Amino acid sequence: MNWKEKTTIWAECRHLDFVLKQQLIELTNNEKQLEDAFYKDLEFGTGGMRGIMGPGTNRMNIYTVRKASTGLGNYILKKGDEAKSRGVVIAYDSRYMSREFAFESAKSLASLGIQTYVFDKLAPTPQLSFAVRYLHAFAGIVITASHNPPEYNGYKVYGEDGAQLTPQIANEVIEEVTLINNELAITVKNEERLIADGLITIxxxxxxxxYIDKVTTISENPYIGNASDISIVYTPLHGTGNIPVQAALHELNYKHVKIVKKQELPDPNFxxxxxxxxxxxxxFEHAIVLGKKEHADILIATDPDADRLGIAVKDKDGNYKLLNGNQTGAILLEYILSQKRDKGQLPENGIxxxxxxxSELGRAIAQKYGVATSDVLTGFKYIAEKINEYNRDSxxxxxxxxxESYGYLVGDFVRDKDAIQAAVLSVEAAAFYKQKGMTLYDALLNIYEEQGYYQEALKSLTLKGKEGSEKIELIMNQFRHSPPQLTNFTVVSIEDYHTSTKRNPLNGEEEKIQLPQSNVLKYFLQDGSWICLRPSGTEPKIKFYFGVNSNSIENTKLKIAEIQSQFMQIVDSYL
Incomplete structure (x- = not known):
């Protein structure tokens, strides 16, 4: 069926939602946009789906949400009565249509006789993960498009462990979704009746x-808030973090918390x-203004679904410096491990x-404390998968x-990145170091002095359409068969996650990588630097990651600039 035929079916549908029908009429004047709305079905991938809202099979709307939920529901029904009765927890963020999509999901599942639980107000993604575990549910859904533009929304699915679905399970759900041919034909029962019947529970x-009680347990020094005069500025960026971040900091007795008022309340337009x-x-623009006014020690920001945290701290000149994800991770890791060691609570089998x-800086810090490090593929579901494995075999x-993309997890009562946990621990670390006359930036410089100066960089190429996909495939194939030849830098190890092999090109030695297959290449250079190539799973992009370390900030900057320049010249030669 071509896109014009699909358009006709939607246009002639008598029960089509009134707003969507009006939007569809408006689209008839723009054939290009109309074609984009119908030329394919909105892809339901391993992470769920995400797209622009509006009418069409390639858009987020109540009908594509019903299709996804019915597919998930059919998967659950095949797992038996226990899965059906344990049910699905559903959360939603502050975006346009998020609450509506949450209840369409609930009605679709409940109409199949599956128990559903829906939050009574917007809730962060990590709290959805927690709720799945707390209620012993079989699955979870969160309606969010994270930090995408306002016209987007999305649909993420979680398993019974509270983590996003691993590829094997996701593929089973995807198969059920693709079996549904006509999203307009899906009927759902009345919301009030489903609530009265107990199939939808608020x-x-x-x-x-x-959840807040659990968050406070991650504190290494739970009484430091009582003694600290640390000044905090927080912005929820119009999202879901506002109430839980403030609640957690209040529970730990931090007294000087200022909220960026212009960004405090939900706003789907951001x-x-x-x-x-x-x-x-x-x-951070508004947070910095307020921070200067309040002489704040730390600025913290959470994205709309509150799974990512950004922080800014004062540098030696008193200006606010934004830390990247690798730097914040290094500070939190050093703080956690040093405190556990000093209290005699560092386990011998810690990881x-x-x-x-x-960044490899995390490995260096962990090694100092006798703690192991394990690498996983990009995506927090793989971190969750490892946590499950360790809990099973001890x-x-x-x-x-x-x-590196600003996601952190401390307490495993959540199985996804958790900005509320990270906010609490970042503030605590800042309070701890302030008592020693230091800022978090000072703490970072101390880590660099001890471990070496690490720096990372990311370059992305956006290559749209069929031609773009072919170019991305060409780049990966070229590098897969011809490792980069860089002046002054020798490749000593190649990790190919597509073939699950690690190879030394100097002597030909090869070993197996014990991770799921993924179209990713990583090269290690003789000086400890590394380069990684990864096509995006959700966007028409290929990403190039670079990591280096040296004995000074200046040398590190020069080295990463040189490696990045040489490598991207090779990439350009393939385009």
Whole structure:
């Protein structure tokens, strides 16, 4: 069926939602946009789905949400009555249509006789993960598009462990979703009737309280808030973090917390920022103004679904410096391990988890404390998968997990990155070092002095359409068969996660990589530097990661610039 035929079916559908019908009529004047809305089905991948909202099979709307939920529901029904009765927990963020999509998901599942639980107000992604575990549910859904632009929304699915689905399980769900041919034909029962029948249960305060109680347990020095005069500025960037972050800091007795008022309340337009992304400096613009006024020691920001945390701290000149994900991770890791060691609570089988594109600085810090490090593929679900493995076989005690893209996890009562946990621990670390006359930036410089100066960089190429996909495939194939030849830098190890092999090109020795297959290449150079290539799973992009270390900031900057320049010249030659 071509896109024009699909358009006709939607246009002639008598029960089509009124707003969507009006939007569809408006689209008839723009054939290019109309084609984009119908030329394919919105892809339901291993992480769920994400897209622009509006009418069409390639858009986020109540019908594509019903299709995804019915597919998930059919998967659950095949797992038996226990799965059906344990049910699904559903959370949603502050975006347009998030609450509506949450209840369409609930109605779709409940109409199949599956128990559902829906939050009574917007809730962070990590709290959804917690709620799945707390309620012993079989699955979870969160309606969010993280820090994407306002016109987007998304649908993420979680398993019974509270983690995003691993590829094997996700593929089973995807198969059920693709079997549904006509999303417009899905019927759902009345919401009030489903609530009255007990198939939809509204949840809220009990889960909120239980979650905050757990968050406070990650503190290494739970009484430091009483003694500290640390000044904190926080912005939720119009998202879900506002209430739980404030609640957690209040529970730990931090008294000087100022909220960026312009960004405190939910706003689906994210009208005060170019992008509600704490990885970007512009997101801190209002926080910096308030920070200077209040002489704040630390600025913290959470993204709209509160799974990512960004922080800014004072440098030696008193200016606010934004830390990247690798730097924040290093500070939190050093703080956690040093405190556990000093209290005699560092387990002999302790381990930290990081992704393959996260800085090697974490490994160096862990090694100092006699703690093991395990690398996983990009995606927090793989960190969660390892936590499950360690809980089953007791080979290791999980201490900390993180990724360079501003995601951190301390307490494994959540199985996804958790900005509320990270906010609490970042503030605590700042309070701890302030008592020693130091800022978090001073603490970072101390780590660099001890471990060497590490720096990472990321380059992305956006290559759209069929031609773009072919170019990305060409780049990966070229590098797979011809490792980069760099002046002054020798490749000593090649990790190919597609073939699950690690090879030494100098002597031909090869070993197996014990991780899931993924189209990723990583090269290690003789001086400890590394380069990683990874096509994006959600966007028409290929990403190039670089990591180096040296004995000074200046040498590190020169080295990463040289490696990056040489490597990208090779990439350009393939385009």
């Amino acid at each position: 949840i809220g305060d009990q889960i909120d309280r239980a 009208s005060t920022v170019q992008s509600p992304n704490p990885e970007e400096k512009s997101a 930290i988890l990081k992704t393959i594109v996260t 080979t290791h005690s999980f201490l900390f997990g993180y990724e």
